[in-house]
Amino acid sequence: MARKETDYSKYLRLEYIPHIWCPGCGHGSIMKSIIRAVDALGLDKDKTALVSGIGCSSRIVGYMDFNTLHTTHGRALAFATGIKMARPELNVIVASGDGDATAIGGNHFIHACRRNIDITLVVFNNFIYGMTGGQYSPTTPIGSYASTSPYGNIDPSFNICRLAEAAGATYVARANVYSIAQADNFIKKGIQNKGFSVIEVITHCPTYYGRKNKLKTPADNLRWQKDVSVSIQKAKKMSEDELKGKIITGEFVNKTEKEYTQKYEEFVIGKAQGKI
């Protein structure tokens, strides 16, 4: 079946484009993926809020025609939690980078997972702080070069999906820009999940990460994504040794648990007002 054509202009603030992302950056592909997911679900733009923190990925909010909020570094989930609590009828989507979500915002990340509040978090993981000039992040692979790891990075990296799973997120999946159609599907399912959803999308920063790590062109980066990615089904049949240096893509968690704002409405307000 041919894929339905999406009218991107319906979701973009075209007057603010061209965007600030570098030529060859993967972030635009994720923005389009979010648009396709929102379009497929037919979300009401007036009832959709897109919240971000600080960093390259966080600039997405300016370009998208929703209720958009560009907050402080790492704190997008805290603001989004307030929005969702105040108006549970809104669809709340958060865009964040690897540093924003898991370094400075790591605490908010695990607690949003724990609460299972109905927010969909899309993490743009490019393994680097791009906006500030290519410093290493919590997902930079060991041995990689960054502007603050000129001798190679020695910090072990976070596995964002495993972190989300352990902290209690009810929908967790990973895709990459190379096979972006998979991300469309995961983001769609994340938005549909009545609870906290984390979709990590592996993307690339040719300008900083690529240049320092022998992945100079955007195509080199995409080829690298293709080479290191292994589907979750295939990974199950592979040994630990075989999986070294690989990135597993697919759905890790997809379960149903009572959502936070619903619980507050039913249990807390219900009890306080003597309804239960």
Add this chain to the structure above:
Amino acid sequence: MKVKESKFISGNEAIAYGAIAAGCRFFAGYPISPSSEIAENMSFLLPKYGGKFIQMEDEIASIGAAIGASIAGRKSMTATSGPGFSLKQENLGLACMAEIPLVVVNVMRGGPSTGAPTSPAQADILQSRWGTHGDHPIIVIAPTMVQEIFFEIVRAFNLAERFRNPVVFLIDEINGHMRAKVDIYDESELELWNRPKPENPKGWKTPYKRNEELVPLMPDFGEGARFNITGLDHSETGFPTGDPKVRQQLHYFLRDKIEKNKDKILKNEYMEVEDAEIIVVAYGSTARSAMRAVEVLGEKGVKVGLFRPITIFPVPEEDMYRVCKNAKKIVVPEMNLGQYILEVERVMKKQMPIVGVNRTDGEPITPEQIMEAIKD
């Protein structure tokens, strides 16, 4: 005005009851002494009124969630004490920059650092004005009596909404924990302000278009406007801008929004100031000791008065100057090593001796200490 009920409650509890009466329907907080009773009371009261309470993972997340809820249309508050107030500063700046109504309570305790968690201080006076980075507009209210705290927190919400600006509400361990009979009023009995909005929010594309008071007409999220909010320098559309003219104008707007509306923001109390030769300038719980000092010495024929700013920032420059200009001496008692006295010196241009009465040992300033300074 019809009293709904009278309660024997602490200042912290009065904040919770006052906030509810003011229409506050969202609170996010994190446990910290000596402010925790505010969160505890809000967790109990808010759901009764259909409001929401959440205990966040930290102080930073608490103010973030409160700003988010305000953007989505709820009157919002967070409360903390010294160290937590330090942690909230970055997001406080975002609320100033993005012009989001918000009330931030700081029940002051000793500092710096962990300091004295269960002892009073007025240690965060200048931080309340200049705590977040960058020039920014702020309103700071520092009430004295427990009943007054109830009315002033209502006024804090009104100012936050009317001027779309964070209001910092400073009390301390003394009036936060002091119990008194407080008359509680229903919101129908109070004059309440709501944030200015465009008449028809649907499709509104200029969230920073301003009314005659220079306050942006911004719809709430979800009302059909779909605009952008950012902490970056922005234009009338809310989109980031690098245009020097637009950036400069934004910073002037932020300043002038408070400066040009001072008459609607300031509130002072005067006691025996006519013909006073000595004036005490005091705020917050210390003003109570000052009242006693002025009373006792007044009975003995000493010409001493009290100027008590309730809105301490913006500084009531004209009122302070007018009241104090003929005084031969000014006494400024505060539970810090001399913070607001810097403002008094600035305003009075050091035309007369200006003397501080200070202590930071965790004990309140007594009327006797102030009397000594008056007589010296």
